[in-house]
Amino acid sequence: MRLSSLIVVTAAAVGLAGCGGGKNAHETTTQARPTSTVIPIAIKDGKPVGGITRVSVKKGQFVDLVVHSDVADEVHVHGYDLHKDVDAGGIAQIEFRATIAGVFEAELENRKLQILELTVK
Numbered sequence: 001m002r003l004s005s006l007i008v009v010t011a012a013a014v015g016l017a018g019c020g021g022g023k024n025a026h027e028t029t030t031q032a033r034p035t036s037t038v039i040p041i042a043i044k045d046g047k048p049v050g051g052i053t054r055v056s057v058k059k060g061q062f063v064d065l066v067v068h069s070d071v072a073d074e075v076h077v078h079g080y081d082l083h084k085d086v087d088a089g090g091i092a093q094i095e096f097r098a099t100i101a102g103v104f105e106a107e108l109e110n111r112k113l114q115i116l117e118l119t120v121k
Helices: 001-019
Strands: 036-044 053-059 063-067 073-075 084-088 090-097 103-109 112-121
Touching: 036 053, 036 112, 063 073, 063 084, 063 112, 073 090, 073 112, 084 090
Parallel strands: 036 063, 053 112
Antiparallel strands: 063 090, 073 084, 073 103, 103 112
16 A cells, blocks of 8 residues: 555656646747748739849748739749749748848749849848
């Protein structure tokens, strides 16, 4: 009986020790994702509204490219080799971490039309 009581008490102590190291039940330990740089681009009549968008970000930063297009095509981020199809009247969203320094372009691939110049420093 003593041995089984000791095992139960030990198991309970070990279980409680792993419950958060002194944090109360209302605290959370979730980590928020770092803020992304959102790059919105509108395509109207098959061309980027306002011309080529030019954006600079720091290396390691998250990028969220959001292309609203009135034509069907493929959005391609060169250098990172990221592709996303977009339907006419649709949205293509490409999220990535800018881990490579340099100057990169994104284009409507089939039209060979540059829509973004992204500088990563």
